[in-house]
Amino acid sequence: MKLLKDKILKEGKVLSDTVLKVDSFLNHQIDPLLMKEIGDEFANRYTDEIITKILTIESSGIAPATMLGLTIGAPVVFARKRKSLTLSSNLYSSKVHSFTKNETNEISVSKDFLSADDNVLIIDDFLANGEAIKGLLDIAGQAGANVIGVGIVIEKGFQQGGALLREQGIRIESLANIKSLENGQVEFFE
């Protein structure tokens, strides 16, 4: 997706060979018009599928997932990273390790909003080691839902998450796939 790649090249900050900071439009400040374009692009990539539920994880997955939901008219469910007192005990849950934040969270989704009747598209902002996506797949599996695929805004293709998931037969659509962050430069596949 050219618009996204151009934005990454213009505003992304390469902090190390593995860390790309895109706080100006995705992870802290959000560019709503770009998010709408991203939602439309996910809809185009999966136009052959009937999606009944979009599953993501707080917080940075919410904006692109909600824009996709606006485009296709499907509800979004975001997994929570901690149990809230207003969430019941009626939960699917899974453990997810974040290498960026160096912590393990339990993520959870209410059984009220995901079921065996759902065709689920999983959306997230980044795919690196694939930990968050594995947790969301685990939760969808507990619900008995059919996972159509995964939509990722930025894949770090030089890390192993995407390859491991594709080897399992999971369809992954990444709108920008990064080959390398070496020497402070962002290089894309393709």
Added chain:
Amino acid sequence: MKLLKDKILKEGKVLSDTVLKVDSFLNHQIDPLLMKEIGDEFANRYTDEIITKILTIESSGIAPATMLGLTIGAPVVFARKRKSLTLSSNLYSSKVHSFTKNETNEISVSKDFLSADDNVLIIDDFLANGEAIKGLLDIAGQAGANVIGVGIVIEKGFQQGGALLREQGIRIESLANIKSLENGQVEFFE
């Protein structure tokens, strides 16, 4: 906002005289089409103002704030509840107590995304005791930004947050204002 009030009456769950659960469309599952209507309504309420930045807090403020941003073409910044390793030390921060979750979080916003040049509209999902809004006002104040007002999806008008903030001269627009949750019934003002 009739569409929102109807949704609350249909899907909201009154858990006690003070707790309303709207997990089916706002706080866990998100209804993107309703969020777009909410964004449009905030834009209408503040159509007389020039907004350069929308300020909210993760996670449930993100969807309505981003839809408002789509409508008016302004960027959204969401305050983070914990420091992330990829956020720099270049932060405005404030302490916020959540009575719902019974915990105090430090919320923070990067100095890169909020400045004295900004006309800020603050958006959040709920207003009860006003703790989150006070924290966001504190952060906007640290930035020297001009706060135009506050947009709230659901105000619990029977709690004191809204009254205290309005007494300080802060403009607050709530799309649904709840008078009472007694006897398991939602009653609105107006």
